Amino acid sequence: MRLKTVMPETRENSRSVDDLGEGEPRSRFGLSAKLLILTVIFVMLSEVLIFVPSIANFRNNWLSDRLRTAAVAAAVLAESDVISPALQTRLLAATGASAIALNDGPARRLIAMNAMPPMVDEIVDMNTMDATTAILQSFGTLIYGEHRTLRAIGRAEMGMSGNIEIVMPEAPLRAAMLGFSWRILLLSLVISMVTASLVYVSLRWLFVRPLQRLSANMARFGEAPQDASRIIEPSGRADEIGDAEKRLATMQTTLGQTLHQQRRLADLGLAVSKINHDLRNLLASAQLFLERLESSPDPLAARLAPKIVSTLDRAVGYTRAVLSYGRAQEVPPARRLVHLSHIADDVAQVLGLPESDTITWENRVDPDMEVDADPEQLFRVLMNICRNAVQALKGEDDPAVVRRLAVEAERHGSLVTIRIKDTGPGVPTAVRPNLFQAFRASARPGGTGLGLAIASELVRAHGGEIVLEDVSIGASFRITLPDRPLDLARPRVAQGGVGSSMRQNEGKSAERADGPALN
Template sequence: MTRDIAKVPGPFAGLSVKLIAAIALVILLVEVAVFLPSLANYRVGWLEDRLRVGGVAVRVFDTVPDVMDLPAEITDPLLQAAGAIAIVYRREGQTDLIGLEAVTMPEQPHLADLRDTNPMRLIVEALDTLVMGGQRTLRIVGVPPGAGDAVVEILMPESPLRADLLTYAGNIVLVSIVIAGVTAFVIYVLAENLLIGPIKRLTNQMLAFRESPENGTLVIVPDAARKDEIGILERALADTQAELFAMLRQRRHLADLGMAVSKINHDLRNMLTSAQLLSDQVANLDDPQVQRLAPRLVTTLDKAIAFAQTVLDYGRQQSAPPRAEPVDLRALGFEAALSAALTGHPRIVFENQVPDDCVISVDPDHLARVLTNLFTNAREALDASPEISSPHVRLSREHTGDGVRLVVADNGPGLPPRARENLFVAFEGSARAGGTGLGLAIVRELVEANGGRVELLATERGTAFAIDLPSGAAAGG
């Protein structure tokens, strides 16, 4: 199976570009949020400036009994200063108007009432002026400073306001882009030195170490001065790589040693087999001393050959993934008992207490090996204890809250302390002299491969192992 080689992203696809783009976008969004009220305030200020000119006209109106008699030499400068075509003055039910003589009054001017200070309305009207304010006539209504309760209306083209708003908006946009760019660049430089740069370095070193994990020079050298999260990550990763490097070296040494032991064990088994054949021939001699020693020799050779064969089988074991399928647990228990030489045993009774309709979902080969190993251990313990009356091995099933539990129990002598201390450890957990301890190691490996757990139960007499399988195994029964 080929493994895809990971690569560090290019300059336009890595964290740097994403970070600077995100920062610039956030700043621009903030600028937009600030820009709209600022635009509305600029428009209001512009309109208030025109309204102040109208206030000057109010004071003129107050000093003249009949506004209509004011000469053009007085009214035209007021109108031109305000950029207006007409000014209307309303007070105490009286309305006065001055306007340019050559201008036709519009029928429906666009209203800009400065007495309404709703912020959302001001923002909407500012945007409306930018989009629609090219050819309209504007009607400004408000109360200028010093005018008391008098209301002044100014009629004027909206195009000068729109032109000034466009200029103001363009300046704001330009300044916003500059601020966003400078801010993003400064933050990027800081982030590059404090965050992105170290992450890139860690990424490159991790990828290099992945390609050659047995190269000790590729182990990360952490920055001892950093006490933040990056420093903690560097030190943790360095420790992990150092442990992995040491483990791989040890694994390679163990693999080489295991290969050598396997070859030695294979040759040793052949020699022991030859010795067994010779011992069989020696056992046929009539010498009384030979007849007395031959059985012990044959027994010793049988144990040595069994030990060598067990080690070879363990070394050749393939860790294939489990394939779960519905299994008749009661029938499988009888098959395992037959393989473990429990069925038909002259002294030991096998009790299969699993119901007839019990079906679980599990790998049948794995579970058969597990039960066979446990049954074999129980049989050997009972065979080695002839003083036990009514020896038996029992298989039972229990339902748990999150799955199913199988219990294999016997009434034998129990496990010695050494076996309990090294339970499920290969070559260490044997309960009898000359054993390899591989049976329980294989049991744990196969049960865990199927998502379960195996444990030794506390009992007053004998030995009991519980196999807990996950909820998916409880198919029925």
């Protein structure tokens, strides 16, 4: 019963996730709807900005027409001393005024009037009208003009001088302005809808649909990043959307390759752990056999047995490191003062270089050269680099080719520089950018590139660096190892260790340097 209760919710949740993966909007209003609403709002704001001067211009034109009609009638009737009531009524009806007068300087003549006009609430002088005044008076008419009386003044026409004045209720003007406003509003809505529709269709075609395609592809790719068929195919657009598609395709390709590589590494790690477990058991058995070999009276066995035991100890230590890989990084270096020349000789012994008939081994390190480093880790660094050099040198079959491997070192203050040089074919240019990255840089078929990656990690743990020098013959790796910094808070005599040894080395170097001069 409990399982039946949970399963429908799980299906519903999975459907909601899938629906979102298809590019549908997460909110109630998607990007398209927001674009449509914003377009309508902006167009309406533009129409409002147009409406303000338009309504003022409409009011001015309406009053000017009434004043013009009154001016024409006044010009015709100016010569008559008496105007009949019927003609006055027709003239007032044509202008919508309750009184018409002609003002010519000191003379003022009443042209028509149907009754005593009410008190004037607003005076509009069209002769001095400006834009600001027209806009303010227009909104005053719309708000307060229903019950007000207006007195309009305009210039007389038809060859007459002076001004024509009319007194009229403001309600007809307000009604006309409201009708004009409604027509403007309806026209604005039509323009807004048409413009918004065109903008909506254009933006949806240009932006929204490509963005939905990108979103849907990202959701689909996220379900199976290792599937190369789910990588987006750029549409070829030459704009920002096309650039985003190309960058997304590149990112998905890189991510897919990285995940594929990580899976391979995980599988490889599991296989190595299984093999390493059995190998450690075999090495333990070999150590037991060597213990019996050490008691043998054969002098050769007695001489070689300790070296074989030392090599097996290193191998056992490496197996432990392999089994712990992934749970922790390399063990921090246990730094000691070591003779670099002895470590180089140990590497040569393990690689069989002293007995080799094809490769010349040269240990150019000063026997008194001391390095502040972890002896085992420094051995691994030299071992990995020298092994690669030996493999490259053995790849040459021509007996006339010089095969030489040399190790040299020099000290500058607290910095030791080690160089490992060979006369092999050198490092190919194609693998140099990823030379110290595991599984990405191997010049030898079937190689993994782990040797240089491990060497680089161990050197960095000592605070140094390893680089491939640009040489014309063979390959030359330069390793720089700094001494440990001195603790200035402690007494200099009590520190001993590196500082005192370094002073001793400097004294020895000075004695060697001064010796010939004294002789």
